[in-house]
Structures are given as structure tokens and as C-alpha cells.
Amino acid sequence: MISNTPRSRSMTSAADNTFKNIIIGLASVVLVAIFLYGFVLISGGFPAIAREGIGFVFGLEWNPGTEKFQALPFILGSFFTGFGALVIAVPLSVASALFIVEYAPKWIAVPVGYMIEMLAAIPSVVYGLWGIFALIPAVRSFQVWIVGATGIEWSPSGIGLMSAILVLAVMVIPYICAIARDVIQLVPNDQREAAYALGATKWEVIRYGILPYARAGILGGVILGLGRAIGETLAVTMVIGNASEIAKNLFSSTATMSSLIASQFGEAGGTQLSALIALGFLLLAFSVIVNLVARIVITKLTPVGTRL
């Protein structure tokens, strides 16, 4: 019995070590994946970047016919659509988060919260489908109305930047709302009670007691929402028109980095394929940066929790 103990202990630790190594091996897949992503995209995109040099990021001409691949119009397209969507989505997301946490009674707040979560579950292609057959005609009638009212020269199509911004706004609202909701829920009740005790109205409690406290978390959510919007592909591809040029106005056809990849990949070969993969690397780099910045914003700017 006694002589058995050391042996069984050593067997146990051997098995434990094997287990630990397997687990570490599986976990390092996550670590390796990120570097592998970067490596695959850089090596695939290298021919195009080597050929265009710095012009790949700052040049305006994208023309497969003349083998010119400069991506600035699409980088700008991604930022226009992303920030445009945020302008619409942020106030609406914060409003609905406040409604769910602060205003609505539980029997309304729970189903409303569930419905907003459902928006996040709708696939991108379904948003695109709805965009093509419902949103584009609506935007087109708005354009026709403008033409009728002002008499300017314009051929309304409905397809373009505005439709992409609207679809993206609907798509990022549930993400920003979910984060805003969590953050507002985490504001200590002391904040609310203190403000009420000073005679504040409900809005003043929110304005001076809750929003300043939740600001960093909401900002983090907005940054993550921007990342979502810029990475979103098919819904945008289906409504933006995919023209290889900078948008001339809010309604003109343009493309984003992701929509260009999706729309041109099928016919691409050689340098064009490499240029599309290089665009993929820009998207990867951007999404990694956005994620890290959002985390830093949330951890650095959130006030240290008061006594609950």
C-alpha cells in the first residue's frame, strides 16, 4: 500500500501533464490562428503591394483592364459607410438601451430586449435581400421626390452609399445596444439614488448620474460597432453598387473594401486576386486594432467601481 503511493502519484502527474499539454496545444490554435491569418494574407497580397507600393493605400485608380490596383476609394468607402451607419445607429442604440434598463417596466423591457437581439441574429444575406427589394425602392422614391422638388439633373437608382449606410445602421444597432445595456445596468444604484436625493428628475439622473459613468463602456461598444460595420460584407455588396470610385454624393454608387472583395473575387486572377487579398489584410489589421482599442478604452476610462 505504502510502496504503491509514490508510483500512483507519478502516474497521475504523467497523465495530468499529457492532459495539460493537449489543452495548451488546443488553446494555442487560437494564438497561431491570428498570426497565420496575417501571414497568409500578407504573402497572398504581397505581389500587389510590391507593385503599387504606397500607392496601394493612397492611390485612386482601380482598373483591372490596365492592371492598376489602388485601394483608397474602397478604404474611404468603408469609412464613409461605417461612420454614416454610426451617426444613425449610436443615438438609437443608446435610446433603446436606456429604454430597456431605465424606463420600461419589466414586462415591456424583456420582449423589447429580445426583439433587438433578434436583429443581430438575422443573417447578412437576408438584410441584403431586404435591402434590394424594400430599401432600395424606398431610397429611389426619396431621390425621385428630390428630383421632383428641385428639378436637378439626376437619375435615381436607389443603389449606392445611402442604402448601404441604412442597412449597416440597422445591422450594428443590436451590437451597440447590447453593450450599452450591459454598461448601463452595471452603473451602481448609488449613482441613481444620489442624483434622486438631490432632487433630480429622471432625465437629469440619466444625464448626470448614469451617462457619464457609462460613457467609456458605450464608447467601447461604438468602436466595436464600427469594426462590425466595416467588416460587414454581403448586405453591403448587395446594395452599394460596387463602382470602383469614390462616392460623389451621398447617393452615388461606390464600394467598400469587403464589398469589392466579394464582388470581384469570382473573376479575379493574378495581380487583381493578390490586390483583393491585400485588401483582406487591411481589413484584418483594422479589425484587430479596433478590438484592442475598444478594450483599452473600456478598461482605462471606466471609473473604478464604487461601493455597491
Place this chain on the structure above:
Amino acid sequence: MTSLQNEAIPQTKALVRTVSSARQFQNNFMAGLVTLGTGIVLIPLFLIVGQVVFNGISAMNLDFFVQTERQMSALTGGGGVLNAIVGTILMVGIALVLGLLVGIGTGIFLAEFAEHPLVPLIRVMSDVLTGIPAIVVGLVVYGLLVATKLTGYSGIAGGVALGLIMIPIIVRATEEVLKLIPTNIREAGLALGLPRWKVTLSIVLPAASSGIITGAILGISRVSGEAAPLLFTSLGNPDLVWNILQPMGAMPLSVYNLAFKALTPAQNAQAWAGALVLMLFILATNIAARRLTRQKS
């Protein structure tokens, strides 16, 4: 908080009356604005769900589920999406194997080996993976498996792409639920002389199973609607195939093609029907995940 406010009302009546009408107005105005904003957020949901159900049902029939896209006619419709349904099931299955294996492994690492120096880095990297656009994952798998001719355009390449998207979802679900398992359960196992691996695999993991299953269902729900990563990996296929080494169709790819690439009203009507099938599947998975979470708590 509200009870405190209510109790305070009788004593502070005089004070309440001193709230100026401008502040009162502002308070009511903002309450109205917040409610209005919430209403605006819900409008697209009702419009999308309503249109998908209305247009989808009218284009749906039995053939839609038992025939393939090869049998579709651009002018008259007909045919179905059996090829895409089978493709989605196969590729999500592959994704699930990859996602569960790596996801649960990483989740165990983050929760059970919390003192390991790599834990913070891997947790951040898993979060970063969540934020990487699906189309980027598609390009990477294209570069790894398709362009290198390792698998070519195939169901397995599509499944790997979906699996990579699923991993961080399952990592997070596993880590969170493992952390909820009380330490004394682990201590009880260790006190009985069980080795650590056995405690983790046969005591902690089963106790966490419903949370992990919920995570897996949410992962399935998320990736089954993804078309972007499949464009360059599984490519799509109008014929029914079971061989995962061949190009393969998928529901979201069919919806994309029927809505965006197709030109006739008959095809567009079928896109709505496909969207309805996708939405019903995703709704069902979401409700299942919700049920499980509720049972647990």
C-alpha cells in the same frame, strides 16, 4: 431604487412642486424621445420579418425542399434548395467538430489553468478573433486550403472557415460556464484522489455541459447564416453532393445568388423562400439556446 423614490414622494411633495416646468418638460420630452428611438429600432425588425414571412410562404412548396438548384428554371422557378440544405448541414457539422474541439479546449485552458502565463494573451486573442470579419476568414482559408490545392474549392474548406468563426463563440461560452462551477466540486474530486484531468473531464465538464451546449447552438446559429466566407471556399454547387471534397452549396449562398445574381422575378421569389427557411432555422436554434439557459438557472 424605484421603491425608494416612491417612498420619498409624500415627504418631499413641496420639493417636487419646485421642479420648474422647464425641467419637467425636458424630462417628459426626453422620455418621449427615448421611447420613440426604441420604436424606430424595432420598425426594421417588423418590416424584415413580415416581408420574409409573407414573400417566403408564397414562393414555398414541397419541391423547394426535395429538388435541387440544378432543376430551377430562371423563367418559371421550380426546383429547390435541397443541395443547399444538405451542404449547410454538412459544413456546419464540420465547423462544429472543429469549433467544439478547439473551443472547449481553449475554454478549459482559460478557466482551469488560470495561473498559466499565456492565459491573458490567449483570452485577448480569442476576443480579437470574434471581431475578425467573416470575409477575411474566407480569404485566409482560400489561401491555406484552396489556392494551395490542398482541398481545392470544397465542403471541407467551407466547414473549416465556418469552424474558425465558431471557435471564439464556444471559447467564451465554455470559459464563462466553467468559472460558474463552484471550486468545492473540484476540491471534492481531488480529495477523492482523482487526478486533475479526470476531475476536469468527468466532473467539471459534465456539470458545465448545458452552458457549453448553449454556446454551441449559438455558434451554429451564427455560422449557418454566413455566406461571405463560403464564396471563396465551398464556392457553391447547384447539384446535391455528399462528398465534402467537392464544391458545395449552402443556404445563405443560394439566397445570395437568387437575390443578387439572378435576374428574374421567379428566382427572386425563391430567394425570399430561402430567406424564410434560414430565418426559421436561426429562430429555432435561438429559442433552443434560450430554453437551455433558462433551465439551467
